[in-house]
Amino acid sequence: MVSASERAKLEERSARLQRLSRKRFGVVRVVFLQNPMSTVGVVLVVALLLVAALGPLMAPYDPNDTNPRVRMSPPSASHPFGTDSYGRDVLSRVLAAARVDLTIAVVAVSISLVIGTTIGALTGYFGGWLDMVVMRVLDALQSFPQFILAMGLAAAMGPGVRNLIIVIAIVMTPGSARIMRSRIISLREMAFVDAARIARVPTWRIISAHLVPNGIGPVIVHAALALSFAMLDAAGLSFIGLGVRPPQAEWGTMISDGVGNLLAGEWWVSVFAGLALFISVLGFNLFGDGLRDILDPRMRR
Amino acid sequence: MPVLKVSELNVAFFTYYGVVRAVNGVSYDVSGNETLGIVGESGSGKSVSALAIMGLVEPPGFVVDGKIEIEGQDVLGFTEEAWYQTRGSKVGMCFQNPMRALNPVLRIGHQLTRVHRKHKHSGKAEAWRHAVELLKAVNIPDAEQVMQRFPHQLSGGMCQRVMIVMAISCDPALLILDEPTTGLDVTIQNQLLGLVRDLRERGGSAQIIITHDLGVIAKTCDRVVVMYAGHVMGEAEISSLFGRPLHPYTKALLESIPQIDRKMDLRPIPGSVPEALDLPSGCPFHPRCSHTMDVCRTELPQLVVSDDGQKVACHLYSRNEERGDLA
């Protein structure tokens, strides 16, 4: 049994949360209050977006400006993150790379989301042989470990930002397709679908206006988390030379550029680029987790 | 001395959406060799009060007030160790949804014998024999075979009986059954209820049957407690409850049961059970009651004893009792 003081504390806490949850978007506020890490995630994502948008304006130097006189200089007042082996300012390059990495991730995931959702919705709704064939293809695609598949495709297609985006989009599509498909399958048996059919709503409208919006929840969560994987994949591919082409600044290539120097003790190139990547991926992961908690019925107790 | 005495129990759940007062000032007791029924709609707090008796109220739920005495001992102050000795050996409980209440990856034999071995420190063979005996006593055919099976291989009725065996295997003084018949076929229901009656007669233990089904109450119980929105509305001997229901809620419940031999309109109780977060002031039933008076909106009625020994919490009777007669 609880003591009187414990009880008072519990009641007060409950009352506070109740008031909070009754406001608009109550669930959101409660989740983020209970889970401070999700708030951190949102902050990080917003910060990343800002850096990506304003990057070139914020950078003290031109990221591609070589200056052989100051090559491989450690962090200092004039170069807070040091310079790389060509004398380029690491801080500026890290900021510029934010835009590149973020763009790649967002575009790739968006493409995979659109295509995946469409495929998932169509196969989920119509079923039949279309479903079987498509599922086999998705199965086959998902039989390859994601990074290896990306690697193979990138090796075949060659480096470059455009190819990188395509490769990542291909690799991520089966995920959202599957989720959407299973949501559609569970939704299509519901009464409101029959009602719409009886009302002679055209099929394409049933799917797009009724089924997809209802099923999109888990797909959105998946997309947020997919952004983090996309960034890791993009950086990983660039690290092994299959992604962004030099001299374009990108976190993965910067890490790889700095490897040789690292073993000689000149750590700043790899470390700062990796740190930036880590923080961005962390932001997306926390954000995705927060979204998942909001949409998870378990939280509604 | 009653086997179980619950006094002014208050259980609340401190959730994200507010405080849910599941059990409010509830009192009842049960003696040996009698069956008490607790009846109420879902959300009336009947199951939660039983969980409190077992010490199984988990956060965000807490017992915030009251006393629960099992064989004279106050259990609300119990340590974990004390609970390990009490649960299963002094009090046993069976839950709803028997299929889900059994561990799907352990064989029935294992699940039954481990309880007996824990409390009675018996050997494997002895525990096994005891379990088989009990399974036979509850009319499970091929008891030996069933011991080797997994829960998903049994029917709902058999699972329920296995749960009963698990609960009584160490001969507890009190057995609590939470919705023992919900979800089962009517024929199975009757078998089960007969079984429960037999158990009581043979063992002499006290029983509590929690249900929303008045028919079940009629067939098995000696006394009944009626609960609504976490409050006790009334308590009566079974004949009094059905013969001369006092509380408007009880009356409405009885009237809402469709009669098979008469043509009549369905008479549900208007309105719906209040949200546990948002209990009405005064008497919780007043929004749906056809005899509401002004005082009902503001004051919570206390339990008073009527002339035929029934207890009822309703302003209709408390006021009249003050005046010396009964409506």
Next chain:
Amino acid sequence: MRLLFYVVRRLLMLIPVLIGVSMLTFIAARMLPGNPALLVAGPLATDEDIARMEADMHLDRPIWEQYFNYLRDLSRGDLGRSWRTGLPVTTELLRRFPATFELTTTAMFLAVLFGIPLGAMAAIKQGTRFDHLIRVLSVGGVSIPVFWSGLILIFVFYYLLGWAPAPVGRMGLSVAAPTRVSGFYLLDSVITGNWHALGSVMSQMALPVITLVFAMLPSIIRVTRSSMLDVCREDYVRTALATGLRRRTVIFQDALRNALLPVVTTIGGYYGYSLGGEVLVEQIFSWPGMGRYSIDAIYNLDYAAVQAFVMIVAIIYITVYLVVDLLYAVLDPRVRY
């Protein structure tokens, strides 16, 4: 007996997937711009080499005949030849498999050893500081790029502290490999009693294994925690407690027994994924496994090797997944076969 039928049935179900995989690999190869023969023959090929390769690959025949030949070669284990070494790719990959296997399996073993208890404890102590700490560390761990963490570890433990040896591969530069019995250096050095080699092998393995463990641990923790949380809400846990069993008993016999079932599937999946060669980790630590071979192949435009590697990895992944599924069928009595 029924289990045997189940196994056979599952094996048969593999076939469409394998066909799909081979088809995808084949299509990807043929869809490339330019002459596939040129790619496979390599940049140093002469015109005759290319012509010969074209004939070899039957590029003039209709596409389905090409595919059929491709499948036929596959079934014979012929994955083409590396233009650089002239050796069949299959041989090359097999030779490097033990290195990858040893690294991955050791890391997985350790990750499971620590991950499951940590995840379970976090679930049991949900809401406490321990739980929050574990959750934060897990999210952090999942977000760290594996190729970066490896580099940081090298920098700190090799360069700064000098505790770890140079990342030059499975053996120290001056130590000879143990006599080959199984190809697994850990095993071989113990078998042949070559303690000097064992010491070298273990110190060389330390950093890459730690890197991999850091990469795998968070996922295992999260999955275990999540599964435990789900299971602890189930009715049967409450029933077990209601019979007076101690929390400890209920945790092990009821909660964990059920919670670990989906965890086994997930872990199996990770294992299959990782066995395909942790490409990035092998690259950083100069580990002579399949992963590094594939990177070399990419750099050297050895396309046949890359294609073969991707194919093999997929097959390993699928096989491990199948084994795990079968294991699950044995462990969970509800699965009917």
